[in-house]
Amino acid sequence: MALKIALLPGDGVGPEVLAQAVKCLEAVEETFNQHFIFKEAPVGAIAIDKKGTPLPDATLKLCKESDAVLFGAIGDPKYDNDPDAKVRPEQGLLQLRKELGLFANIRPVLSHPTLLDKSPLKKKVINGTDFVIYRELTGGIYFGEKKLNDDGTKASDLCEYTEDEISRIAHLAFKAAKGRKKKLTLIDKANVLESSRLWRKVVTKIGESYPEVALDFMFVDNAAMQIILNPKQFDVILTENMFGDIISDEGSVIGGSIGLLASASIGEENALFEPIHGSYPQAKGKNIANPIASILSAAMLLEHFGLTEEAWAVKKAVDKSLKKGVVTPDLKENSQYGTNQVGDFIAHNIVDIE
Amino acid sequence: MALKIALLPGDGVGPEVLAQAVKCLEAVEETFNQHFIFKEAPVGAIAIDKKGTPLPDATLKLCKESDAVLFGAIGDPKYDNDPDAKVRPEQGLLQLRKELGLFANIRPVLSHPTLLDKSPLKKKVINGTDFVIYRELTGGIYFGEKKLNDDGTKASDLCEYTEDEISRIAHLAFKAAKGRKKKLTLIDKANVLESSRLWRKVVTKIGESYPEVALDFMFVDNAAMQIILNPKQFDVILTENMFGDIISDEGSVIGGSIGLLASASIGEENALFEPIHGSYPQAKGKNIANPIASILSAAMLLEHFGLTEEAWAVKKAVDKSLKKGVVTPDLKENSQYGTNQVGDFIAHNIVDIE
Numbered sequence: 237m238a239l240k241i242a243l244l245p246g247d248g249v250g251p252e253v254l255a256q257a258v259k260c261l262e263a264v265e266e267t268f269n270q271h272f273i274f275k276e277a278p279v280g281a282i283a284i285d286k287k288g289t290p291l292p293d294a295t296l297k298l299c300k301e302s303d304a305v306l307f308g309a310i311g312d313p314k315y316d317n318d319p320d321a322k323v324r325p326e327q328g329l330l331q332l333r334k335e336l337g338l339f340a341n342i343r344p345v346l347s348h349p350t351l352l353d354k355s356p357l358k359k360k361v362i363n364g365t366d367f368v369i370y371r372e373l374t375g376g377i378y379f380g381e382k383k384l385n386d387d388g389t390k391a392s393d394l395c396e397y398t399e400d401e402i403s404r405i406a407h408l409a410f411k412a413a414k415g416r417k418k419k420l421t422l423i424d425k426a427n428v429l430e431s432s433r434l435w436r437k438v439v440t441k442i443g444e445s446y447p448e449v450a451l452d453f454m455f456v457d458n459a460a461m462q463i464i465l466n467p468k469q470f471d472v473i474l475t476e477n478m479f480g481d482i483i484s485d486e487g488s489v490i491g492g493s494i495g496l497l498a499s500a501s502i503g504e505e506n507a508l509f510e511p512i513h514g515s516y517p518q519a520k521g522k523n524i525a526n527p528i529a530s531i532l533s534a535a536m537l538l539e540h541f542g543l544t545e546e547a548w549a550v551k552k553a554v555d556k557s558l559k560k561g562v563v564t565p566d567l568k569e570n571s572q573y574g575t576n577q578v579g580d581f582i583a584h585n586i587v588d589i590e
Numbered sequence: 591m592a593l594k595i596a597l598l599p600g601d602g603v604g605p606e607v608l609a610q611a612v613k614c615l616e617a618v619e620e621t622f623n624q625h626f627i628f629k630e631a632p633v634g635a636i637a638i639d640k641k642g643t644p645l646p647d648a649t650l651k652l653c654k655e656s657d658a659v660l661f662g663a664i665g666d667p668k669y670d671n672d673p674d675a676k677v678r679p680e681q682g683l684l685q686l687r688k689e690l691g692l693f694a695n696i697r698p699v700l701s702h703p704t705l706l707d708k709s710p711l712k713k714k715v716i717n718g719t720d721f722v723i724y725r726e727l728t729g730g731i732y733f734g735e736k737k738l739n740d741d742g743t744k745a746s747d748l749c750e751y752t753e754d755e756i757s758r759i760a761h762l763a764f765k766a767a768k769g770r771k772k773k774l775t776l777i778d779k780a781n782v783l784e785s786s787r788l789w790r791k792v793v794t795k796i797g798e799s800y801p802e803v804a805l806d807f808m809f810v811d812n813a814a815m816q817i818i819l820n821p822k823q824f825d826v827i828l829t830e831n832m833f834g835d836i837i838s839d840e841g842s843v844i845g846g847s848i849g850l851l852a853s854a855s856i857g858e859e860n861a862l863f864e865p866i867h868g869s870y871p872q873a874k875g876k877n878i879a880n881p882i883a884s885i886l887s888a889a890m891l892l893e894h895f896g897l898t899e900e901a902w903a904v905k906k907a908v909d910k911s912l913k914k915g916v917v918t919p920d921l922k923e924n925s926q927y928g929t930n931q932v933g934d935f936i937a938h939n940i941v942d943i944e
């Protein structure tokens with residue numbers, strides 16, 4: 237299979253960490269006799285500087301013609317600190333998600349044995365945590381009609397969902413659960429919200445086509461407790477846009493380091509893979525940014541295209557770097573390894589797979 | 591001051607724990623030369639059994655004529671397991687909140703030195719946590735217009751807020767911050783929601799009248815992380831109804847025991863104080879339910895009426911019971927102390943204040 241992969245390095249440490257992910261994909265090509273076609277394009281602040289827009293037409297075109305997008309990071313302080321800025325780097329990613337119809341955001345939450353000390357949660361609570369959140373990404377209250385009355389004393393936002401919007405992501409989540417521990421938890425607030433009751437009805441119906449998957453329901457306020465009381469109880473979490481935003485950010489704390497967290501955003505025809513961390517401009521060019529989240533987003537890309545063995549090899553090599561302490565200084569004070577060295581080590585261990 | 595206090599014991603362990611709170615208030619009368627007038631009325635399942643409704647007219651009348659309501663707990667499994675039940679115990683509390691116009695829910699979040707081991711969070715993360723959440727309780731998406739289209743394929747909920755709704759709770763929260771560490775954090779999603787932008791505008795404006803209080807803002811997804819990464823950073827949190835539901839339940843995990851958590855619901859003319867725990871029907875009549883949440887809700891009542899010294903004495907006596915291990919079995923396995931004994935110990939220590 238010759239996958240066409242658009243590389244969008246973006247801003248800050250984006251280019252550095254993405255380069256390590258590409259190294260790892262090249263190691264996969266070499267080891268597993270795969271072929272990837274990489275093409276690069278600007279996005280974010282660098283695209284504004286070069287082309288006047290955070291998502292140039294040529295970049296969007298490249299993404300649409302590719303099988304997948306591997307994304308670095310986006311954002312630059314010079315735009316954050318300018319309240320008059322008309323275009324912002326972040327718009328590039330939002331627009332790209334919309335143009336590519338990426339309706340499902342997927343975030344794995346894992347506890348790494350070597351990083352248990354870094355979590356604010358106790359070892360015994362998080363050890364063995366392994367779940368994945370499917371968050372609806374293009375509907376709900378973030379995109380519903382907004383109103384402000386004329387004298388500015390009343391404001392509203394509409395949370396709206398259709399059966400189709402729920403259905404397409406529910407199928408993805410059930411399929412994922414089928415290949416995992418066969419449990420799906422729908423997080424909603426069906427005791428209060430009409431839209432949540434529709435979610436529950438549609439997901440229950442779809443669940444009948446996946447009899448091997450156990451479906452349960454949890455109210456979002458209870459879920460906010462359960463995620464930290466007993467994260468091991470979860471396998472696949474499915475939820476609407478805003479609940480997913482809150483719950484997945486809460487879940488990101490469990491692992492103890494944001495530098496390890498990858499995500500995928502999936503549409504009918506395209507998919508985008510990226511670390512959840514930002515562009516971390518203070519670290520730019522210093523060879524200190526943690527490349528693991530970017531490398532793991534490349535692993536998610538491989539998994540998405542059914543390259544299970546290849547994805548496993550990447551994750552295994554990442555585990556080895558953590559176990560051997562070949563990590564950037566954010567994970568180990570005074571570490572002598574930089575972004576590049578960690579990337580080299582992981583890529584090397586994909587090739588030298590045991 | 592002769593405060594008129596309506597006692598609504600409710601269901602399950604409600605009557606047992608409320609009786610301990612009353613003991614403590616009687617100890618306050620004795621010690622501080624105060625006078626409280628207690629009158630009792632049924633609510634919840636027991637009211638359905640007796641009067642056919644979870645909130646009988648006489649109960650509502652008593653509450654309206656009182657200065658404050660001290661509430662036990664509500665709920666009975668015989669109604670939960672009956673999908674055809676037309677009236678449910680929980681409606682009693684919802685209706686009461688509405689009838690009394692209780693627009694602000696207040697929840698303190700504290701780490702108790704003796705209970706640090708019970709939390710899923712690490713000691714060093716939670717030790718010294720002391721904040722309070724002001725949650726708007728009668729507006730927002732839980733009460734907004736709900737729609738379901740005719741063929742049941744599209745559903746929506748409206749999140750609406752007015753300046754007045756925001757203003758009245760904001761004043762309460764700023765006043766609280768003034769008497770505490772002088773910091774107020776508004777939790778919203780103002781980068782996306784119009785209603786959040788109205789919250790931010792109104793709260794910023796009101797903040798000008800409280801120049802001694804430092805005001806900051808936090809997006810709700812970030813807040814879900816910060817609450818567990820660094821709970822010590824908070825003093826007073828102010829937020830809308832649904833965010834408050836999620837964040838306060840997440841915060842309830844910090845202390846390590848739900849048996850200690852009290853809450854207040856405040857209106858213009860009335861106020862209701864209750865433990866956050868439920869009716870725990872399995873424990874009913876067994877003298878094992880933890881009375882501390884109920885006793886601390888009585889302390890919140892005293893504070894609400896400016897009886898600061900009295901409230902302090904109650905909290906001090908609770909601390910002593912925790913320190914001396916005079917607690918129910920939920921906090922100490924094989925504890926020989928029951929609900930009654932813990933209540934006696936705390937009441938006794940209010941009288942014998944050092």
Ligand SMILES: [Mg+2]
Pocket residue numbers: 481482485811812
């Ligand atoms: Mg977020």
Ligand SMILES: [Mg+2]
Pocket residue numbers: 457458835836839
């Ligand atoms: Mg709740």
